[in-house]
Amino acid sequence: MPKAFEVKEVTKGFGDVKALDGVSLEAEEGRVFGLLGPNGAGKTTLVRMLSTLLRPDSGTLKILGEDVVKNPQAVRNLIGLAGQYAAVDEYLTGYENIYVTGRLYHLSHAEAKKRTNSLLERLGLSDAAKRPVRTYSGGMRRRLDLGASLVGQPKVLFLDEPTTGLDPKTRLDLWTIIRELIAQGTSILLTTQYLEEADELADTIAVMNNGKVIAQGTSDTLKAQLGGEIVEFSLDRPSDQAAALQAVKKLAKTPPNFDSATQQVRVPVHDGSKSLMGIVQELNDAKISVATLSLHQPSLDDVFLALTGSKTAPIAPTKKAKRGTR
Amino acid sequence: MNPAKTLYYNISDTWTITKRNLLRYVRLPQLLVFSSIQPVMFLLLFNFVFGGAIGDAPQVPGGKYINFLLPAIMVQVTMFGGLQTGIGLAEDMSKGIIDRFRSLPMSRIAVIAGRTFSDTLRNVAVAAIILSVGSLLGFRFHEGFAHAAAMVGLILLFGYALSWIFALIGMSVREAETAQVAGFLLIFPLIFASAAFVPLQSMPDWLQVFVRNQPITFVVDAARELSFGMNSHGAPLKALLWALGILAIMMPLAIWQYRRRSN
Numbered sequence: 001m002p003k004a005f006e007v008k009e010v011t012k013g014f015g016d017v018k019a020l021d022g023v024s025l026e027a028e029e030g031r032v033f034g035l036l037g038p039n040g041a042g043k044t045t046l047v048r049m050l051s052t053l054l055r056p057d058s059g060t061l062k063i064l065g066e067d068v069v070k071n072p073q074a075v076r077n078l079i080g081l082a083g084q085y086a087a088v089d090e091y092l093t094g095y096e097n098i099y100v101t102g103r104l105y106h107l108s109h110a111e112a113k114k115r116t117n118s119l120l121e122r123l124g125l126s127d128a129a130k131r132p133v134r135t136y137s138g139g140m141r142r143r144l145d146l147g148a149s150l151v152g153q154p155k156v157l158f159l160d161e162p163t164t165g166l167d168p169k170t171r172l173d174l175w176t177i178i179r180e181l182i183a184q185g186t187s188i189l190l191t192t193q194y195l196e197e198a199d200e201l202a203d204t205i206a207v208m209n210n211g212k213v214i215a216q217g218t219s220d221t222l223k224a225q226l227g228g229e230i231v232e233f234s235l236d237r238p239s240d241q242a243a244a245l246q247a248v249k250k251l252a253k254t255p256p257n258f259d260s261a262t263q264q265v266r267v268p269v270h271d272g273s274k275s276l277m278g279i280v281q282e283l284n285d286a287k288i289s290v291a292t293l294s295l296h297q298p299s300l301d302d303v304f305l306a307l308t309g310s311k312t313a314p315i316a317p318t319k320k321a322k323r324g325t326r
Numbered sequence: 327m328n329p330a331k332t333l334y335y336n337i338s339d340t341w342t343i344t345k346r347n348l349l350r351y352v353r354l355p356q357l358l359v360f361s362s363i364q365p366v367m368f369l370l371l372f373n374f375v376f377g378g379a380i381g382d383a384p385q386v387p388g389g390k391y392i393n394f395l396l397p398a399i400m401v402q403v404t405m406f407g408g409l410q411t412g413i414g415l416a417e418d419m420s421k422g423i424i425d426r427f428r429s430l431p432m433s434r435i436a437v438i439a440g441r442t443f444s445d446t447l448r449n450v451a452v453a454a455i456i457l458s459v460g461s462l463l464g465f466r467f468h469e470g471f472a473h474a475a476a477m478v479g480l481i482l483l484f485g486y487a488l489s490w491i492f493a494l495i496g497m498s499v500r501e502a503e504t505a506q507v508a509g510f511l512l513i514f515p516l517i518f519a520s521a522a523f524v525p526l527q528s529m530p531d532w533l534q535v536f537v538r539n540q541p542i543t544f545v546v547d548a549a550r551e552l553s554f555g556m557n558s559h560g561a562p563l564k565a566l567l568w569a570l571g572i573l574a575i576m577m578p579l580a581i582w583q584y585r586r587r588s589n
Contacts, residue, residue: 076431087422091350
């Protein structure tokens with residue numbers, strides 16, 4: 001059975017910048033594949049290639065077995081693209097935006113009309129259907145953009161940072177809509193900077209950084225890479241930092257570290273509560289007093305930190321870099 | 327896909343895009359109002375300001391300056407109409423709409439062909455307004471209907487050819503403001519260093535060489551020959567060849583640019 005998409009050894013450079021540096025990925029049909037990474041990681045470049053907007057320097061990309069470079073028109077019949085910036089026409093109404101896109105998928109007038117009305121209904125835009133998009137809010141535009149990407153009933157849907165820049169409430173609304181799509185069996189490639197979003201929606205997650213895939217798996221397997229559990233504590237006296245790291249080292253699964261943002265020592269451990277008690281003992285013996293102490297399951301944030309050595313908070317992109325990869 | 331189907335989709339997708347572009351004038355009629363106010367303003371200003379200074383135009387039938395002026399204004403506003411093609415495409419590009427279109431299984435020529443066509447249809451409307459206002463100011467065709475139709479047709483064809491140049495510019499610069507500035511840089515020298523508004527003899531020799539041989543002079547001279555019988559030394563044919571030549575070069579270039587754009 002062909003994969004929803006298949007990416008092999010793909011590279012792409014923009015001038016001196018290597019946007020993609022030997023990326024290989026594949027996704028089963030009917031699943032949600034999450035592509036996670038900070039700004040500039042190469043996510044959008046990959047989506048642009050898979051949606052035939054950009055050619056790779058080398059490597060191959062296939063959608064349901066069709067080669068993106070050799071047979072782009074066949075690929076375009078299989079895909080839908082909802083971009084990072086809602087690509088809607090301000091001057092047209094919501095209805096007209098989706099209808100025109102439907103006609104350009106070569107649907108008949110009647111079919112385009114039928115699908116447009118049903119999509120507007122599903123996206124909660126029926127009441128606004130006859131209003132020019134100029135009057136729409138940011139969340140409504142994203143929903144409309146999503147509607148336009150669905151009118152061709154794509155087998156593979158690309159959602160490039162669908163909720164970036166939206167407020168939390170609107171983001172939750174959009175997640176609900178995406179979950180409905182998932183339930184219908186559409187294969188989805190979702191890119192996001194939000195770990196929570198990938199965790200919520202994706203079956204498989206690939207983590208990208210600097211044009212490379214640095215980890216891949218389900219959110220559970222990614223979490224398991226850190227051994228499951230982490231003990232975190234903060235110190236009464238910051239000067240104890242080095243001594244504390246030394247004291248807990250033998251109980252740690254991987255070397256403990258000090259997170260300067262939260263001012264906490266983080267210790268990945270093998271055996272949750274037992275390790276926690278051991279750590280308390282060690283700190284006590286070393287006469288280090290702690291202000292707070294906790295044991296928790298790692299979040300994808302922890303995974304990202306461990307993989308890239310940096311926080312997930314994206315480095316602000318320069319305007320040029322952003323345009324180059326769009 | 328078989329050739330007949332490809333041809334069919336080229337035409338039907340172009341028409342879909344044309345309608346999409348024209349819909350904005352239905353949704354925002356003030357856009358059409360403003361885009362016709364400017365040409366009318368040019369016509370009135372030139373007629374009453376320069377017309378007063380120049381006085382009678384003895385070489386023109388009836389000695390009326392408006393008969394001399396209107397063909398030039400029509401060429402000028404058609405050029406500005408072509409500029410809209412570049413601005414419109416750059417705007418669609420910066421908003422990501424071109425990306426959406428490029429990801430659809432639609433014709434690869436339709437986005438630009440539809441844009442140039444809808445801008446030409448708008449030029450038809452603007453030309454009609456210019457002719458109406460001109461006739462109130464005393465403009466008349468003197469060479470019969472066929473020549474009149476040929477004049478309007480030639481100007482619109484030339485405007486259509488120019489809009490393919492602006493399409494390439496718009497696709498290349500990606501931003502509406504830049505497309506506009508780049509367009510002005512092209513339009514102003516061509517329109518003012520031409521035979522459109524002032525007599526050739528008043529210009530320095532080196533400039534005359536340019537003015538005599540540049541396409542806008544041919545189009546303006548051709549329009550004057552066709553509207554009131556001025557001897558233009560074969561300008562209509564030269565203007566037609568320029569228009570076809572520009573199309574032959576710019577159509578493939580603009581479409582090539584559209585296909586490769588984001589690389």
